[in-house]
């Protein structure tokens with residue numbers, strides 16, 4: 001076997017292939033799509049949180065200029081609740097009943113010639129309600145409890161004897177608020193029927209699920225529905241599910257017999273596309289004097305909707321896998337409230353769970369008089385604590401060591417309020433991050449044409465994460481082409497099936513499918529020349545050759561080979577195609593525990609001693625995400641996530657008033673970081689290619705956010721001596 005020098009396309013900081021077109025406004029988001037004869041829909045939302053509709057007066061709206069239809073529960077076509085997908089439940093079908101279960105629930109949709117006419121007429125729909133007293137608090141005895149909602153509760157060892165064996169037991173309660181995803185792109189659906197065939201342009205992270213939901217709702221075959229989402233203006237989890245407005249756009253288009261566009265407003269984005277649920281967490285950690293953990297008990301309760309579910313939000317699992325502790329109980333619960341249904345938001349569950357665990361570890365470190373990095377290293381989980389198997393990859397030790405070094409951590413005086421500079425209190429804090437692993441079955445198809453150009457495609461989406469770019473690089477690497485010879489097609493259900501862009505799993509899922517498709521495509525070329533006496537490749541299999549420089553060459557003699565073009569020319573074929581599929585590997589088969597990414601974060605905050613204003617001054621993130629396909633897009637993911645983490649730490653909170661109305665549902669009132677809140681961010685990648693997928697990658701999408709808030713809270717304690725156990729860390733809590 002000869003070592004082949006391949007042109008290096010993986011790991012470099014290749015620019016985004018879609019960057020110039022995006023910057024020039026040249027890519028179609030769903031809100032940019034237009035059809036001849038297209039009309040516009042506007043939503044009417046409930047102004048109570050619980051009760052029922054007593055009556056609806058649509059006469060003024062129907063008489064308003066341009067109005068084509070006013071659809072309410074009184075006249076809406078009957079539709080079904082779509083069957084659940086393998087990963088997700090579909091939402092209850094909208095406008096099918098008069099019962100109100102949350103503020104902002106859709107009670108009508110108005111269709112008119114223009115968006116202005118639809119919006120104006122929507123205000124004229126008169127709805128009379130019979131309100132009841134909404135259940136809005138986790139403490140409300142009327143709230144129904146859902147035990148173990150994620151099937152993730154675990155009891156390992158025996159926490160009672162673990163706590164009995166401890167020299168120190170820390171016990172604390174931490175809370176995190178509701179937060180709202182707020183992608184920049186307002187969600188929008190364009191729906192056009194042609195008989196029983198439906199084309200939908202949607203802002204979604206998962207076109208396949210949108211297709212399944214619409215097929216179920218309207219009782220039409222999935223094959224007759226095409227969902228397009230080639231570009232999405234961000235999601236952060238809000239686009240994982242199919243939401244009622246997407247179903248309503250299709251319903252409205254069917255009612256008026258014209259293509260319909262339905263774009264949400266920013267306030268509607270707060271009630272209609274999910275949010276991160278608040279948590280109340282109690283965590284107890286027992287340790288010996290030398291820092292060895294003897295027991296962890298971590299309980300969390302979070303809200304969920306009355307009539308809908310949020311199924312991927314385990315807050316406490318991190319406590320079962322983050323450290324080598326023999327006795328662990330992790331217990332998640334939900335309570336049903338009259339609220340819009342929460343859903344995943346960047347780093348679901350882990351974002352909240354790390355806040356409690358990593359703050360508690362800091363508090364424990366102070367009790368024990370042990371450095372927080374040292375405490376984490378003493379309890380380092382060399383193997384997966386729950387599965388008892390070696391990790392498929394784990395370089396978190398390096399994360400701690402490299403991060404401490406770059407930050408200058410070992411110069412820290414641990415005493416609170418001991419460090420000052422230029423009149424401000426200086427605090428240094430850190431946190432470890434053990435993010436979950438996720439991968440799902442995925443298909444892809446690859447073709448090479450007579451020009452030697454490849455077309456690689458899948459129904460997967462790029463929600464701004466860089467999927468087009470890294471898949472172009474990966475395809476080029478596996479097919480031996482230059483990136484400019486590869487075109488990647490995404491976001492179309494007519495393409496091979498793909499899972500959601502979510503759980504930081506797309507690069508592993510789609511990358512592995514493309515890896516397989518490329519291998520199968522090389523094999524397809526070899527099959528074509530299997531009996532070809534003119535070919536130096538005849539009789540070989542993909543294992544005997546390497547694709548490089550637009551050609552396939554023999555590993556036993558790299559001077560012998562031929563180009564894709566030569567093979568296609570000689571056999572008079574326009575192109576060759578091959579499919580590839582990936583399914584996640586299994587621990588039983590590999591003997592490995594699948595590892596998500598790991599990280600360590602080190603933060604310096606400055607606190608004004610008079611005003612208690614916290615400013616993040618420096619932030620070092622060291623991340624083990626396996627093989628990095630593109631240093632630039634991967635760094636961008638970590639930077640973007642970290643900005644979200646700063647928001648979670650200091651600013652973000654969705655406020656619900658006592659009537660169940662969200663009181664700050666605009667970007668003027670819901671605070672997120674601006675440039676002045678964000679220092680230069682130092683991002684370093686460490687680690688080896690992961691062994692659980694053939695591409696060697698782990699996710700970089702969400703870990704950027706996780707662990708930022710506890711690191712900042714720990715730094716704020718170091719600066720001020722005040723321990724704040726409740727996010728966001730607003731200055732009133734530091735007083």
Ligand code: MOS
Nearest residue numbers: 237345346502503
């Ligand atoms: Mo992410 S919250 O899985 O889109």
